[in-house]
Amino acid sequence: MSTKQSRKHYRRFYRLVTAAVILMMAVLTGSLLLGDSVRGTLVHRVSERLGKTETVITSGTGFMNETLVQHPLMKNARGYLLMDGFVSVGEKLLPVYVWGTDADTLQEGEVMVNEPLLTQLGNQEDLVLHLPSHHLVPSGSLFVTKSYATQMRLHVVGVKSVEEGGNLLLKNEQTLPLNVFVNRQHLAEKMELEGKINMVLSDDFIEEEQLAACWTPEQSGIHLTDSTLTCDGVFIPLNIVEKLGNRNEELSTLYLSYFVNDLIHNADTIPYSFVTAVNEWQGEPLEGQDIILSDYAARRLHVQEGDSVSMSYFITRQLKNLDTRAQMLRVKKIVPLASFRQDSLLMADFPGLTRVENCTDWDSDLPIDMNRVQKEDEDFWHTYRQTPKAVVSYEAVKKDWSNAFGSATAMRFTSRPEVSWMPHDADVQLYHPRAQGLKGAAGGVDFAGLFLSLGFFIILSSVLLMKNPLVEMFTQRQGEIQLYQQLGFKDKDIRKGLFKEAFTVMLFASPWGALAGFAYSTLTLWLLGNVWSGATHTEGFVLHVQPLTLIIGVLIGLLICALTLWWVIRSQLSTVNSQFPTVNSQLSTLTCHLSIVSSILLLLTISLIVVNFIYLHNMVLFIVCGLLWILTWGLFLRREVERRSSTMPDVVNRKQLIRQSVRASLKQHLLAYWTLSLGVFTVFAVGLNRPDFTQALQATGGYQFYVDSRVPIQYDLNNPSVRHKLSLQSLPDSTTFLGFLRHTQDEASCLNLNQVSTPTVLGVDLKEMEAFGLIPDSQLSTANCQLYLDEEALTWSLMKSVGDTLFYQSERGDSVPVVIAGTYPTGIFHGNAIMSSEVFRRLWPKEGGQEVLLMKSSRPEEAAEILSMAMNEYGLNVQTVEERIKMFFEVTETYLIIFLTLGGLGLLLGIFSLMIIVRKNLTAQRSTIRQYRATGFPEPLIRHLLLHENLLVPFYAICVGAIGSIISISANPGGAGLTTLLLALVVLVVIFLLLYYGVKYMVNQTINNQKDL
Amino acid sequence: MLCLKNITKRFADGQRSLTVLDHLSLQVEEGEYIAITGESGAGKTTLLNILGTLLTADEGEYVWSVKDNGQPLALSPQPSAPNMVDRICQLRNQEIGFVYQDHRLLPQFTVWQNILLPTLATKSASTEEEQRRALELMEFVGITPLKDSPVTHLSGGEQTRVAICRALINQPSLLLADEPTGQLDAANAQMIATLFQQVNAQLHTTIIMATHSAEMAKVAQKTYTLKEGKLK
């Protein structure tokens, strides 16, 4: 057998086979390359966003001294003041990271931005940067100034490129951050944080122990002398108090200063005084209701030792919901004011309250009534400032006066305490972002698998496209095969020979296929960054080629080729002697059964659809209905075609001719029916089936808006007095808010392609979450930390399941195991872990401000307008819940569009390969055409008959498949977007037209080619 | 009824051209039974195909005189009248019945459907009249029990009879038969010969039959021999 000559002689078929092989290889290797490329791009992005950074040192809500980076160990380290801010461009608020940096020679009022931000800014050269006010005293505590936000007007002087670290980002995300770089000194001055940093990035890999060696408490603003300890942040962190408090031998006194509303005795009142709680005063322990008054206070109150004094003060639990609490105290002693002044520890330096000239200048968050401040008070202030007017027992007020930031404002020791200080005592923590980033990138969304499944139809169709010409060729060569058999060749050898002949063609086609794979993945990468960026939320994907992947792709492709070829050759050799399919003479009992079965099935399907449509609305059931539908009509088709001639009337008509012809090649037509109807069904059912948008919308607890605040909101917006204070009094009364605490970690929504290990946590009262479909497991004890995650994020972003444990770093530096206790339906909170606020506060007590709010109102638009106007310096991003859900569903939508596009292409290819079958059929029908002609059938009639014969089943199949898919998506009829529906319609119309004109063309070809009669 | 004058037919066979029919003339009157003998390859089939309008002659005249309106229809050289194609189709369907050497029954249809096939050329369904005629014809050739059988299950003789029924279903005035007994045994051949005689006698159908068997030729009224492209 001269295979070379055979290949040449049958090149018409081999050309098609080559095309099919190239196509299949292209999709196969292209998808695999795509997986590598996306992963490669994500990995590359890790090094882009981290630069050379190996170690990150943070100080939580507190700050560190800039001198920390002067340590020899830190020679490759840079100190930053990093803040979350926002920039408004037109109507939009862009959340930005503000990096106070020393690296660039930026002057006051100058700013550098990174490229993504520059694109957003357009040609705007000046920008107003909004920042939350940071103080040494955390905003969450009571004694801070009113202003929570500040702003800077800056001039853009340059762009920081990727190479210069412009895209610096410490979170595991592929989306490019919006970064703003300003001079750290200037930023610090603005915030009154001179000499402070809150982040160190080092190019060296620094171990925990090494950090401990170069860190001292002084670096974190903890001032320790031989006998005293004070803090820049006024409040001494709880763990330090505990650490030192456990060593009773050295500790003599704890100090806790407070701002007290009133000291009252009978008719006499002193408003607004500083009072300090201590556990002993000059060697004398203070217990219970003891108060030691200064002589000044005693004089104003007209009291003597032993008298009772009432002290009232504000207390707050959460969100500065103030309560006034009063205690009756007994005057233990009256001492000269001067003796209070001698002990500087009695005086705390609260911002806004202490560094002012007059009491009336007090700039505080507290509702101070200035009318009550008398001349006497001002006089006292001018001379003595924040000198306490009394000291009280520490034990008596400890509970009321402590807060998340500390339970003391100073400490005094008998001798210097010998403790080993650890950085995390002052919230200084260290981590290595690169390993985490690479792990996230490597474990991210598997685009290879994704696109293999999305492009599945193309692969399947190209296999058909490969198979059909092979079948046609071998059918034509049956004479040749028979000859070989007569000549005494063994079947095995004939098979081998044919295999060798055809496989060589495939082998030669495969490099071209791999090459086409490059093109395919390059094109897809481009599309993913542009047209389909809804799925990736970023651009700039770069082709990364791994030779091994390429080889694997080609090998798998060749394996598929070999299997297809082997299958075709085998079946061809076994049918080499079989006859032209003939009319079945036996009355088939099957046909009888078919009628009954298909009628019952039809009834069942329709009733199922009706019941499901009216009552159940179950999506899976709808899909089952769609499949049943296809099955039913497939059976009907079979029954109709197989209907026995004896049951037919004696009249012979053209319809019968068509039916009989279809029946003659029933196997092929049924194959066409199943592939086409199921293909159309799958492509459209999947492509148009939106995840239930309405269901997600129902689980919003009636809230209409999702508000994301760049600046934590420290107030309870449901409180009328707060509304008044924030100029929100014009909000409709019906407006209610639900606030969430937020511990920002990784974005775990579908917008992030990386694998995520610790999603961002929202803290809320879990009872409130029931409206959102989160049913807390009441069985679980609250002693353990638990969180709830939405279903999608859990499976896709975390790749974990309920019961697994995540490890979060608490403020104290411990790695806390948190169990995934359950899931909630994916909706507005998609990508956020939900935790009870109680547990949240235990882990991150200082993050007491709300960053996420839900709002509902009877006049929603108006409320949203008022809210964003009044709180514009908070950088509120007010979204309707619909918008927010849509944002997430856009990702799915994009994937579905990709599926629809690729599936549509696959279908078109499938139709193309169907044409090859039609061509083969028509060739086999030459004698029919001849006979029709000889009998005097006019030419148009012959065309008509042949066209009908070959189009009937495919059209029927497409219609059944399309209606089936409509049934399967009727769970959510409005779900598919208009563009998707249009796309589907276009695909459907193209399929019909292609089929019609393709078959018509081939019928004409066949008729015209056959001139002889 | 029909008249062939100086018909020439050539086939291009690669480079050289083969003249199969060479200035052949033939006059056929209504009701005649003509046998054409000749060796294999003499051009019998070609001649019948030209008569049956399945082939057109290269040269010469072919005129068909139509019974009713008497206007003769020139089929060769083909006039370029706009409705000529339709008229030829109609002629083929209504006036000419053809029994082929290889029967040309369509395997996907039953005997009944094959027989009634020609009735569908002008309308979408067969009439009761036609069905009655089909039954009569089947009765006549003796294949009534095979009515609903698939044609692939029939023997050669049965297939020939089905082909005859099909050829006669539209009551043609001319029946062309190309070696109808070519592949049959003697008994079957004899039966077909008788059948043709009956058709000619009872239905008054003009028959032109090509055969290479002298026995078959004997039953015809006239016998021509085709040799070197001419009838003798």
Ligand SMILES: Nc1ncnc2c1ncn2[C@@H]1O[C@H](COP(=O)(O)OP(=O)(O)O)[C@@H](O)[C@H]1O
């Ligand atoms: N379509 C054709 N193309 C070329 N040669 C043909 C064609 N049809 C018939 N011939 C040739 O014409 C000659 C006569 O053929 P035919 O009419 O079939 O003879 P017969 O029927 O007498 O056996 C043969 O030599 C045959 O090879």
Ligand SMILES: [Mg+2]
């Ligand atoms: Mg012949």
